[in-house]
Amino acid sequence: MPQQPSDGGDDLGANDEIIPFKDEGEQEEKSSESVSDSTDLNDIKSSLVNEGESSQSNSASEGNKQLVAGQNYGGSSKDRGSKKVPPAVEGSKTDTATKTPGFGSIPILHGDLHVPYPPNGSMVPSSMKRFIDIAANFLRPADYLDHLEDQVQTNKVSVVHPAGHPNPLAQLTLMYNNDHFPPGTTPPPHLAPPGSPLELDPKTGMPRPRHPGEMPPIYPPLPGQMGQIHHPMEVYTQVQWRNYWDAKRFQQPGQPVYPMTTAAFRGAYPAALTVNTANMTRFGHSAIPHHPGMTITGIPHSAIVTTPGAKQDLQQQNNDREVPTICLISPYRQKSEKQKPQKTPHIKKPLNAFMLYMKEMRAKVVAECTLKESAAINQILGRRWHALTREEQAKYYELARKERQLHMQLYPGWSARDNYAVHGKKKKRKRDKSQGDNSEASNPKKCRARFGLDQQHHWCKPCRRKKKMH
DNA sequence: TGTCCTTTGAAGTAC
DNA sequence: GTACTTCAAAGGACA
Numbered sequence A: 001m002p003q004q005p006s007d008g009g010d011d012l013g014a015n016d017e018i019i020p021f022k023d024e025g026e027q028e029e030k031s032s033e034s035v036s037d038s039t040d041l042n043d044i045k046s047s048l049v050n051e052g053e054s055s056q057s058n059s060a061s062e063g064n065k066q067l068v069a070g071q072n073y074g075g076s077s078k079d080r081g082s083k084k085v086p087p088a089v090e091g092s093k094t095d096t097a098t099k100t101p102g103f104g105s106i107p108i109l110h111g112d113l114h115v116p117y118p119p120n121g122s123m124v125p126s127s128m129k130r131f132i133d134i135a136a137n138f139l140r141p142a143d144y145l146d147h148l149e150d151q152v153q154t155n156k157v158s159v160v161h162p163a164g165h166p167n168p169l170a171q172l173t174l175m176y177n178n179d180h181f182p183p184g185t186t187p188p189p190h191l192a193p194p195g196s197p198l199e200l201d202p203k204t205g206m207p208r209p210r211h212p213g214e215m216p217p218i219y220p221p222l223p224g225q226m227g228q229i230h231h232p233m234e235v236y237t238q239v240q241w242r243n244y245w246d247a248k249r250f251q252q253p254g255q256p257v258y259p260m261t262t263a264a265f266r267g268a269y270p271a272a273l274t275v276n277t278a279n280m281t282r283f284g285h286s287a288i289p290h291h292p293g294m295t296i297t298g299i300p301h302s303a304i305v306t307t308p309g310a311k312q313d314l315q316q317q318n319n320d321r322e323v324p325t326i327c328l329i330s331p332y333r334q335k336s337e338k339q340k341p342q343k344t345p346h347i348k349k350p351l352n353a354f355m356l357y358m359k360e361m362r363a364k365v366v367a368e369c370t371l372k373e374s375a376a377i378n379q380i381l382g383r384r385w386h387a388l389t390r391e392e393q394a395k396y397y398e399l400a401r402k403e404r405q406l407h408m409q410l411y412p413g414w415s416a417r418d419n420y421a422v423h424g425k426k427k428k429r430k431r432d433k434s435q436g437d438n439s440e441a442s443n444p445k446k447c448r449a450r451f452g453l454d455q456q457h458h459w460c461k462p463c464r465r466k467k468k469m470h
Numbered sequence B: 001t002g003t004c005c006t007t008t009g010a011a012g013t014a015c
Numbered sequence C: 001g002t003a004c005t006t007c008a009a010a011g012g013a014c015a
Helices: A007-011 A021-033 A037-049 A060-070 A073-081 A088-099 A126-137 A142-155 A238-249 A308-320 A334-339 A353-369 A374-387 A390-410 A445-451 A453-458 A461-469
Strands: A104-108 A111-115 A157-161 A171-176 A304-306
Touching: A353 A374, A353 A390
Parallel strands: A111 A171, A157 A304
Antiparallel strands: A104 A111, A157 A171
């Protein structure tokens, strides 16, 4: 069972002037609903084209606006792409931004990203904005992160793993490097509000890690480790993950928690996924040769600064396994990808309605019946699927439809045929239906015998087809 | 280590 | 247009 929030968890945002991130996400989702999919994607694409536009010449306030917008990518792309006056909803967001200008603790997949207040008179480095953008959406293709590497190095922004945290990955802090300050100085601790998680440790000069009792709600790491991106559904924003996890946390008995799919996440896909489809962005990280000196996430090692206490742990961790600085993989695919790393990356088929249903219900069935064998579980799930009402099934058909729609938008040239006998991989054995006694298609009389001519609506499709033919 | 099993649905090929 | 095949997920079983 994933980690539950600690006692002090929900104090996040009370005194820390932290942006109510979930609310923002809700706003973003609402606003994105009024925009067509294609519009979203085009906007995102255009924003990516203008990727280099953000500069340090932005005023701090403008930078702050971007920080806030950047937390919700759908909105930020529009904001970056034009200078139009934000609509009413955006206005309220701006008010929030003025009050809480994007600094604080941003939930990310493996924990929180701490964004310290800028030093006195200091501009917000564009790299920091971009990093937040990435962290908030927690998945960008490596080519975008390549770009980020330059940004980070140029703008002297670091990622800090606070010492003493049981899981250094659970808390990341974005730091202004000392280069932004007069020589020999460190960021003034007073810049962080007293008691804030951003408050600097006077001894280390680093942001003070929270004590265990004052941890913000830690959204559990997705199971497994880094895998591939080969399905658009694997791209979720932190808002989505939080909402999903919140739904899980507060799930009532018998109340389903629907999987994180496109249905609720339109406009949330990272921009770069929609471009450069000829290279790795279609195939995921494993297809990308890692830069020497870069983490698996594409964040340069040079940009990761550790406090003395955390350094050893991190080194050990990096030695033991290539742990992502920010978890970048779908909860759905991580485990299997970890166990069966794909040697021939490819874009996978979007999941159909039944597959989505299986995803959601499998764990429940496993828990109920103690069976572990997937074949048996799938039989049960198949029966349950048929026991669902049309309305219940319709939800999954709709989710599947949106998955396909998004898949088509993300990979316009993709065909299911591309995955037939993927890259010389041995074809699956054809099932000999002529001998299979469980194949209704092989025995068109089966449904007729079971249900009779009066109840042909119960017949399976193959049997109905056979009936038509005869 | 790789394939099979088992489910449904989508999409492909073959005729 | 119809029939058939493949592949999506999952993980234990098995060659």
